Amino acid sequence: MRRLMVIMLLVCLSVGACAQTDKVYKSLKDVKHPEDVYILKLTYKRLKAIPPEVFTFTNLRELNLGCNFIDSVPPEIANLKHLEVLNMERNWLHYLPDEIGQLTNLVKIDLNRNPLQALPASMASLSSLERLVLWSTGVTELPVTFVALDSTLKLIDLRECYLTDEQMAAICELLPSVKKYWNLSCNCGK
DSSP: HHHHHHHHHHHHHHHHHHHHHHHHOGGGGEEEEOOOOOOOEOOTTTSEEEGGGGGOOOOOOOOOOOOOOOOOOOOGGGGGTTTOOOOOOOOOOOOOOOGGGGGGGEEEEEOOOSSOOOOOOGGOOOTTTEEOOOTTOOOOOOOGGGGTTTTTOEEHHHHHHHHOOOOOOOHHHHOOTEEEEGGGGGSSSO
16 A cells, blocks of 8 residues: 555656646746746747846756847857757847857757858757758858768758758758758749
8 A cells, every 4th residue: 555655656746747847938927946947938029139037947948939039149048958949930140159059959949030141160069959940041051060960960941041052062062961951943043
């Protein structure tokens, strides 16, 4: 009987812990304990910068800041060591800091529809990265260091990036094993 009670207690505790990690926070006002935040979704909030509180959420796994007016990512992004998914789509990012390369647990980065022109070479250190979405950005070439991502990166989305044949060939040579999405018919003479 005592064993059964111990097993039931352990099951309840593990279910409670799982429930905590699945909770999606959609407002910073809802956060009581920063260490309890695993998923944060602050989309369509008209943010011009990433709120500094975000960098105190050391257990954060998913950060969705899409559809805002954020124009930079501060170096403090490196504090989010457990981050697996970073969605910064539809913002005003012109560059990423070198510190982004310290987020070695990142599996997916979505940067679509940002005025990005280049990516930092440090991103080659993202040893868990499987999916990189650069759709409709100004990125036309990748740092040569990205050759290190060829074994882990599964997909790179470069649709609407207006790449020349030479630029596409260079990316293919750099990442031969990676599935690439691009639209050949929309390169509009560039």
